[in-house]
Amino acid sequence: MLSKKTQYAFHALIHLAERADQGPVLISEIAQEKNISIKFLENILLELKNAGMLGSKKGKGGGYYLLKPPKEIALAKIIRLLDGPIALLPCVSLNYYERCENCRDEAVCGLHEVMSKVRDASLKLLENKSLKDILTKNVPIPKLG
Amino acid sequence: MLSKKTQYAFHALIHLAERADQGPVLISEIAQEKNISIKFLENILLELKNAGMLGSKKGKGGGYYLLKPPKEIALAKIIRLLDGPIALLPCVSLNYYERCENCRDEAVCGLHEVMSKVRDASLKLLENKSLKDILTKNVPIPKLG
DNA sequence: TATTTAGTCTATAGTTTATATAGGTTTTAT
DNA sequence: ATAAAACCTATATAAACTATAGACTAAATA
Structure with missing residues (x-):
């Protein structure tokens, strides 16, 4: 079986893909929509970012987004x-x-x-x-x- | 990936299958042949026995054996x-x-x-x-x- | 430009599960 | 009786998972 981490990552990435080209998406939005612990999700998205799969924007109006087309x-x-x-x-x-x-x-x-x-x-x-x-x-x- | 437990079980069962109809096989023989911690293997074989996949014989001349043909x-x-x-x-x-x-x-x-x-x-x-x-x-x- | 706010980033701690080890107990053959 | 073997229980160690707290950063706005 895939780990929880990977399972959550899939759902989060799907969410980001569905909102591609709509600007950064809030972690809190993904967490709520997909029923994932926000802090755990934070770690996962960060890992995906450091691996080059996601980009992020800090501060107000920030969030995560895909760096490549789905x-x-x-x-x-x-x-x-x-x-x-x-x-x-x-x-x-x-x-x-x-x-x-x-x-x-x-x-x-x-x-x-x-x-x-x-x-x-x-x-x-x-x-x-x-x-x-x-x-x-x-x-x-x-x-x- | 399969857990270590399952990986070891596969190798142990292969060993038992190769010696089917030759009487009980010692845990220690399997452990040595397959390079598995004898105590960990003990637990695994016991679990397989309790699940009905293996039979065992205690005491001198004892060991484990398959209950069904491979x-x-x-x-x-x-x-x-x-x-x-x-x-x-x-x-x-x-x-x-x-x-x-x-x-x-x-x-x-x-x-x-x-x-x-x-x-x-x-x-x-x-x-x-x-x-x-x-x-x-x-x-x-x-x-x- | 100082301040507030919204958000990411970092570190860590608790909890559970997986893996492994140790020692003692019971059964069987000789 | 003795020795050999499975069996049982407890515990130690490591990894994975979940959760928390606080630091840092960027944007908005007055």
Whole structure:
């Protein structure tokens, strides 16, 4: 399962995507709309900002906003940023590979083979779907405030 | 990622499967062969026993053994037993469903839809592959001791 | 330009869950 | 009886999660 952090990040990013090009969005607005602890959300958005995914503006009229169009932000990228590996085992991770300490030879490990396939199947979806693809369907988004 | 517990369980079960019909296998043998802390492994095997997946025999000549043929133990079952949900989000889990607290309506949540597909893709593999399918390839298994 | 206000940024602390260890108890075979 | 093995309970350690307090920054306005 994805961590709470990543789950919240998804919902927050969806909210930001739905309000793209409408100027900075308040943390408090996202927190209220998505039912997330405002302070925890604060940390998450900051992490996303430091990773280059979000921009922010301080002071009155400030808030957070996407730095790229939603279409260009793959779901896989969000998961990797906050949760790390998408694979079920370290030894089949593309981006966070670690040698398996429990088997003598990965090349003949049957587990390795199956888990690689699971990873590929997941990645096929998560790499090709973007924030734009997961926006709330059939719902007009009013500007709050 | 799968928890350490589940990762260790997989390797232990593979070991047991490779020695099926050879009588009880010592915890210490598995621990040494798979490089797992013997005490942690003890807890894991006990949990698998209490869940009905393993049998055990106490005392001299004792150990653990599979209660069913490896072919009949699906990988998904092992994961669910120790790690819980296979899905990435609680709201798309088949066996551990929880309502999403962060979105107003699951029916129109785009995240829900994509994550359901990821779940299905993973399950297709994990439900259909068994312990038998992940045994070490091309390796004759000698009886130790 | 001083002040107020709205907001981000930083640090930290408490709580829970995951991982691991230690020691003692019970059962079984010989 | 003795030794070997699983079993049980308690505890220690580390990581993840949640929450809180206060510092800092930018904008608005008088």
